[in-house]
Amino acid sequence: xxxxxxxxxxxxxxxxxxxxIKTYASDPNNEIIVxxxxxxxxxxxxxxxxxxxxxxxxxxxxxxxxxxNEAENVAFDRIxxxxxxxxxxxxAQFKPQTKDVFFHVHQVEEWYNxxxxxxxxxxxxxxKNKDQNRQYSRIIARAFVDxxxxxxxxxxxxxxxxxxxxxKLIVHSxxxxxxxxxxSCKSPITVFPFAIYEGMEDTSQSNQVLRICIPGVITxxxxxxxxxxxxxxxxxxxxxxxxxxxxxxYVTEREQKEMGAAISSLIDSGYQVIYHDSFVYGEEFDKAxxxxxxxxxxxxISKNSTEVYGKTKESGMIFxxxxxxxxxLLPREYNVSSEFQECTLFFEDYPHLIKLIQQVLxxxxxxxxxxxxxxxxxxxxSPTSLYPRLV
Numbered sequence: 349x350x351x352x353x354x355x356x357x358x359x360x361x362x363x364x365x366x367x368x369i370k371t372y373a374s375d376p377n378n379e380i381i382v383x384x385x386x387x388x389x390x391x392x393x394x395x396x397x398x399x400x401x402x403x404x405x406x407x408x409x410x411x412x413x414x415x416x417n418e419a420e421n422v423a424f425d426r427i428x429x430x431x432x433x434x435x436x437x438x439x440a441q442f443k444p445q446t447k448d449v450f451f452h453v454h455q456v457e458e459w460y461n462x463x464x465x466x467x468x469x470x471x472x473x474x475x476k477n478k479d480q481n482r483q484y485s486r487i488i489a490r491a492f493v494d495x496x497x498x499x500x501x502x503x504x505x506x507x508x509x510x511x512x513x514x515x516k517l518i519v520h521s522x523x524x525x526x527x528x529x530x531x532s533c534k535s536p537i538t539v540f541p542f543a544i545y546e547g548m549e550d551t552s553q554s555n556q557v558l559r560i561c562i563p564g565v566i567t568x569x570x571x572x573x574x575x576x577x578x579x580x581x582x583x584x585x586x587x588x589x590x591x592x593x594x595x596x597x598y599v600t601e602r603e604q605k606e607m608g609a610a611i612s613s614l615i616d617s618g619y620q621v622i623y624h625d626s627f628v629y630g631e632e633f634d635k636a637x638x639x640x641x642x643x644x645x646x647x648x649i650s651k652n653s654t655e656v657y658g659k660t661k662e663s664g665m666i667f668x669x670x671x672x673x674x675x676x677l678l679p680r681e682y683n684v685s686s687e688f689q690e691c692t693l694f695f696e697d698y699p700h701l702i703k704l705i706q707q708v709l710x711x712x713x714x715x716x717x718x719x720x721x722x723x724x725x726x727x728x729x730s731p732t733s734l735y736p737r738l739v
Contacts, residue, residue: 588618658683
């Protein structure tokens with residue numbers, strides 16, 4: 349097959365692109381052409397690009413419309429449209445030569461919920477957590493543009509793809525699939541992970557203390573860092589010499605003062621804390637995550653009343669567990685596939701989380717068991733194991 353993959357909108361989605369490429373490339377009879385961004389090109393090349401895959405890069409300042417027009421001259425067997433973001437106009441005019449269009453849905457509500465309440469429920473958290481460099485008027489204007497202009501464009505785009513092609517939807521979890529089915533979605537739905545397992549080496553074996561990692565941008569708007577830090581400080585006498593904390597991300601500009609002070613306070617209480625000053629990806633990210641023992645998801649599960657992680661959208665945390673074959677610490681309310689049960693410890697609240705961390709420290713065999721289960725699960729997410737899902 350000749351497969352086209354389009355990710356020209358979101359640099360943070362390079363893991364999803366890599367997973368698609370490697371899975372299709374596991375069949376040497378396939379040829380893959382990827383249309384993407386310079387940062388994704390760099391990450392894909394660092395990760396190792398298969399011989400039967402090639403990249404066409406949308407350089408800074410280059411016209412996306414022109415790139416898509418050129419792609420229309422290629423007769424594909426199937427294409428994947430991974431992320432559109434604000435490029436609705438360009439993709440609404442896109443007329444690829446193909447039979448099958450695989451459309452990736454990252455936020456179910458964005459594409460299938462037309463209720464005006466959704467727009468309001470999305471707007472309010474954006475106003476509360478706005479970056480200091482953004483104006484309230486711009487945020488409000490963006491919400492109205494999304495509802496009055498982008499929402500109708502999204503509906504027409506899906507209808508066009510459904511009318512002219514074999515439209516198939518890709519989501520990243522069973523929870524998202526269930527959410528789509530609640531909207532009586534008629535298109536076939538395939539669950540395909542946001543990231544795959546490629547045999548990442550575990551370098552945590554020689555850790556002298558338990559290393560707990562929280563991957564992602566360091567912002568209180570997404571994860572409860574302040575609550576976790578407070579719980580650690582309250583238990584510093586028993587934990588500070590036995591664990592360290594790896595914040596695998598950078599502090600947002602808006603929160604540098606508050607979050608910086610909170611991190612400094614945690615360090616002053618005796619903990620070793622590692623974090624970065626800029627976006628972390630590619631080899632640097634993989635090296636760091638491979639050296640961690642447990643991955644912690646302290647995410648706010650309900651972004652608002654309509655957007656819920658594990659249901660209408662998915663967190664990259666789950667797929668970092670798969671990529672690195674690492675066990676996780678997850679909130680009990682997170683809707684995760686049953687196959688994660690053996691490699692995950694679920695916590696009710698922070699006192700319960702502290703007890704679980706102490707249990708792992710006091711029972712070395714438990715960590716070994718969790719890591720073995722994580723390895724067993726990740727093997728099911730190798731390219732050759734996942735290929736049947738796509739074909």
